[in-house]
Amino acid sequence: MRVTIFGTGYVGLVTGTCLADVGHDVVCVDIDEGKVAALQRGEIPIFEPGLAPMVRSNHAAGRLDFTTDAAAAIARGEVIFIAVGTPPGEDGSADLQYVLAVARTIGRHLDRPGIVVNKSTVPVGTADRVRETIAGELQARGVDVTFGVASNPEFLKEGDAVNDFMRPDRIVIGASDAHVIERLKRLYAPFNRNHERIVVMDVRSAELTKYAANAMLATKISFMNEMANIAERVGADIEMVRQGIGSDPRIGWHFIYPGAGYGGSCFPKDVQALARTAQQVGYRAELLQAVEGVNERQKHHLFELIRRHYDGDIAGRTFAVWGLAFKPNTDDMREASSRVLLQQLWDAGARVRAYDPEARRETQRIFGERDDLVLCDSANAALVDADALVVVTEWKQFRSPDFARLRATLSDAVLFDGRNIYHPDEVEAAGIAYYGIGRGR
Ligand code: UGA
Numbered sequence: 001m002r003v004t005i006f007g008t009g010y011v012g013l014v015t016g017t018c019l020a021d022v023g024h025d026v027v028c029v030d031i032d033e034g035k036v037a038a039l040q041r042g043e044i045p046i047f048e049p050g051l052a053p054m055v056r057s058n059h060a061a062g063r064l065d066f067t068t069d070a071a072a073a074i075a076r077g078e079v080i081f082i083a084v085g086t087p088p089g090e091d092g093s094a095d096l097q098y099v100l101a102v103a104r105t106i107g108r109h110l111d112r113p114g115i116v117v118n119k120s121t122v123p124v125g126t127a128d129r130v131r132e133t134i135a136g137e138l139q140a141r142g143v144d145v146t147f148g149v150a151s152n153p154e155f156l157k158e159g160d161a162v163n164d165f166m167r168p169d170r171i172v173i174g175a176s177d178a179h180v181i182e183r184l185k186r187l188y189a190p191f192n193r194n195h196e197r198i199v200v201m202d203v204r205s206a207e208l209t210k211y212a213a214n215a216m217l218a219t220k221i222s223f224m225n226e227m228a229n230i231a232e233r234v235g236a237d238i239e240m241v242r243q244g245i246g247s248d249p250r251i252g253w254h255f256i257y258p259g260a261g262y263g264g265s266c267f268p269k270d271v272q273a274l275a276r277t278a279q280q281v282g283y284r285a286e287l288l289q290a291v292e293g294v295n296e297r298q299k300h301h302l303f304e305l306i307r308r309h310y311d312g313d314i315a316g317r318t319f320a321v322w323g324l325a326f327k328p329n330t331d332d333m334r335e336a337s338s339r340v341l342l343q344q345l346w347d348a349g350a351r352v353r354a355y356d357p358e359a360r361r362e363t364q365r366i367f368g369e370r371d372d373l374v375l376c377d378s379a380n381a382a383l384v385d386a387d388a389l390v391v392v393t394e395w396k397q398f399r400s401p402d403f404a405r406l407r408a409t410l411s412d413a414v415l416f417d418g419r420n421i422y423h424p425d426e427v428e429a430a431g432i433a434y435y436g437i438g439r440g441r
Contacts, residue, residue, distance in 0.1 A: 001025070001187055004077025006102045008035060008066065010046060010161060010265075011119055011154050012083035017054050018165040020064035022190035027065045029073045039066040047331040047358050050162045074109040079187060082130070083119040083154075092272035093280075094123050103130040107137020110145055115180050117150045121214075121270060123277050124207040127151050127174070148180035151203045153210035158264065159329030166191065171198045174206020211277075214270040215288060220255040221262045222294040228258035228438020229301075238438030239420055258437045260392055260418035261298035263326030263335035268295070299337045302390060302418045303344040305435045309388075309414060315349030320386035320410070322379055323393025323419075324356035324363050331358035333366055337418070338392040346372050355382040357395055380405075387412040394419040403430035 001024050005016045008030040020026040030036050035045055042056040058064035067073055074080060084098040099120050106116060116134065118127055131149045138145065151174035156164035168191055173184050181200055185192075192198055201209070228238040238258050246253040262268070271292050278285035307314065326336035333339065336359075342352055355376045356363065367373055376382040379398060383389065389410055391398055399421055407413055407430050414433040415422070427434040 001183075002076055002078045003027070003081065003187070004029065004073045004079070005081040005083055006030075006070075006105075007082070007084035007098075007120070008032075008039060008045075009083065009085060010048070010158060011156070012081070013039075013044070013046070013055070014048065014051065014156055014161045014165050015081060015083055015119060015154065017051060017058060017064060018162065019187070020058040020061075021054055021166075023063065024187065025063055026058075027067055027073050027076065029067055029070050031068060033068050036066045036068050048161050049159065049329060054162065070105050071109045074106055074114075075111070077114065079115045079117060079183065080106060081117045081119050081152075086120050086122055086269075086273075088269045088272060091276060093276040094121070094269070094273045096122065096126060096129070099126065100129065100133050103133035104137055107134040108141070110134065110138065110147060111143060113146045115148045115150065115183055117152045117184065119152055119154050121153065121210050121266070121273075122151075122207060123273060124204050124211075126207060127203045148175065148177045149203070150175035150180050150184060151206035152184065153206060155210075155213060158332055159327065168197055172206050172209050173198060173200045174203040174209075175200070176202060211270055211274040214266055215274050215291070217255050218262055218267040218271050218295070219287065219291050221257070221259075221267075222291040222298070224256045224258040225261065225298045225301075225437070226294050231438040232440055235440045236438075237440060239436075241438075258420065259298075259394075260302050260337035260341070260437070261295045263299075263337055264332060265334045268292070268335045271295075299340040300344065301437065302337070302341050302392065302416055303348075305416055306345075306388070306390070307348070309416075309433070309435065314345070316351075317387045317412075318351045318353060318385055319345055320382040320389045321352055321354040322356075322382065322389065322391045322398050323395055324354055325359040325393050328393055328395045329358075331356075331362050333359055333362045336393075339366070341390065341392060341418075342367070342373070346370075353382045353384070353386055355379050356393065357397065383409045386410055388414040388416065390416040390418060391421060392418045394421045403427060403432060407431045 003019055003024050003026045005012050005028045008028045016026045016028040044052045044055055082099055082102045084102055086094040089095040127149045153172055171188050175181050231238040242256055245251050246256055271288055275285045275288040324338040326332055345352055351372045353374045353376055360375050415427055417436040420436045424434045
């Protein structure tokens with residue numbers, strides 16, 4: 001099938017590439033000429049394992065192209081995806097200006113029947129606004145063509161996006177028109193081979209499904225962070241508690257890891273946006289507000305542990321920080337807990353020597369040059385002249401450090417483990433003071 005995708009961010013680029021990989025004929029549209037030119041050369045603007053070679057091979061095979069020419073892309077696409085950003089507006093609600101701008105562009109150029117599919121995370125009711133916007137433009141041009149609008153939210157995780165797309169748990173199609181449903185089922189047939197993964201529903205339910213999924217996952221994390229804070233105070237170890245509850249299939253092992261708080265481009269934004277949607281329809285979403293509140297507090301927790309250990313005497317000290325990205329396997333720093341920690345350390349007069357395998361450039365872009373930040377080339381380099389180590393992101397390479405070396409290098413011999421990746425006994429046996437999340441030490 002001929003597919004057009006607006007937006008070459010995470011969602012658009014992964015969607016376009018994976019659809020091309022199963023044989024569809026895809027063109028991705030972006031307004032950024034530099035980005036389009038780079039993609040045509042096979043340069044990927046994001047760090048996403050496995051994506052770059054797929055972009056190159058599908059581009060070389062002629063199934064995947066990139067353009068700024070929206071008119072031509074609309075003229076050829078049977079299915080037109082909207083996969084542009086929905087950043088939070090000032091009041092926390094999703095800003096739809098980019099989605100609606102694409103809808104206007106589609107309305108200005110559509111001249112034969114088409115299917116418009118929204119993949120961006122958008123508040124319930126947006127598909128209706130997209131439909132009205134396109135219809136308005138068509139009417140202004142005096143063009144009478146039929147088109148369908150569907151919602152098809154994306155559930156991919158950064159760092160595992162290709163795998164999530166190629167082997168989805170479910171494919172949610174929100175549409176009411178039988179023809180639209182049939183075409184989208186065909187589009188996704190290659191991903192739906194061994195058992196039925198396609199869930200068809202009405203548009204509004206599909207739009208809410210996306211928010212409900214992210215809000216549920218964020219709730220699990222905030223719940224565990226709350227438990228960790230209670231565990232700390234009653235002398236229990238949250239890691240034992242986690243193992244004690246995860247085995248219950250009703251609770252499950254996933255997303256029950258306490259830590260320095262959740263970040264990224266989705267959970268913080270989506271929880272807020274959903275709470276805002278609820279408020280707009282006259283419902284106070286107390287649980288969602290608490291989920292967000294607990295997470296905000298949790299982002300300050302590592303600094304609290306540090307402050308307590310040093311009895312507030314932090315000025316002039318140097319902290320090695322391992323991991324800056326909001327999670328491993330990405331260079332994404334959006335809403336990362338490290339940003340809160342770094343700012344608090346600087347405000348308290350400390351210096352930071354940081355290492356992240358991928359987020360160095362992003363960190364530099366965000367914080368610029370400053371005397372109290374040294375970005376290092378390796379985990380060991382970050383330890384040089386440091387008084388203490390703080391682990392913020394659980395990259396695999398941080399999992400088994402040489403504790404004797406840590407002991408010898410860190411002048412205060414103390415480790416703050418923001419993701420509970422070490423065994424306290426092992427750290428302490430090496431003569432290093434250990435602080436984790438919710439472990440009573
Ligand atoms: C999330 C969802 O997991 C995807 O299903 C969804 O499609 C995506 O948002 C989206 O809406 O686009 P992502 O933001 O890439 O994906 O990252 P996650 O792997 O979900 O991690 C989010 C944050 O939660 C990270 O900061 C991570 O460290 C934290 N986390 C995760 C915990 O603190 N504890 C856990 O047990 C799990």
